[in-house]
Amino acid sequence: SSFVSLFAKEIGIEHIAGFFFIVFGIVMILSRPFTGRWFDNFGPNVIIYPALCLYIIGTIVLSFTSNGFLYLLAAVIIGLGYGATTPSFQTISVQSAVNRSGAATATYFFFFDSGFGIGAYVNGIIQAKAGFPVMFLTCSAIVVCTLCLYYFLTHRKTKLRAKVEQEISFN
DSSP: OOSHHHHHHHTTOGGGHHHHHHHHHHHHHHHHHHHHHHHHHHOTHHHHHHHHHHHHHHHHHHHTOOSHHHHHHHHHHHHHHHHHHHHHHHHHHHHHSTTOHHHHHHHHHHHHHHHHHHHHHHHHHHHHHHOHHHHHHHHHHHHHHHHHHHHHHHHHHHHHHHHHHHHHHHO
């Protein structure tokens, strides 16, 4: 997010650069009531997997953007992905910390904010050496890693929980 305005200037669409954040923000806000309800009714996986995929697609679209339409389309796609993942991951962290929701929230935002700070620094280095498209593709790759990490952490935990519940039911 720190670089989209600079990227717009580089590709000659600086006159609509500010609209990226307007579109992103509107889509993000509009997505949250629906995704929150779906999270409650169907569980986190129904939200997390599609949202991370949208985020990946959005950053890939942004990396290949050469005009205002694709630029704003990327804002819509990234806004949907971001708008769904952020509160979902926070909810998962609070739910997993049984009587320590304050500590879970603080830890979540510590890592969230650290990611923004470190990410901006690292992205600046990548952008300076390889350009905006490579930087945005690198961001996509990081989200792919996040998706894989989520899969392995949640499915391993689900299998362990099922095994424990099965052992309890036999006793």
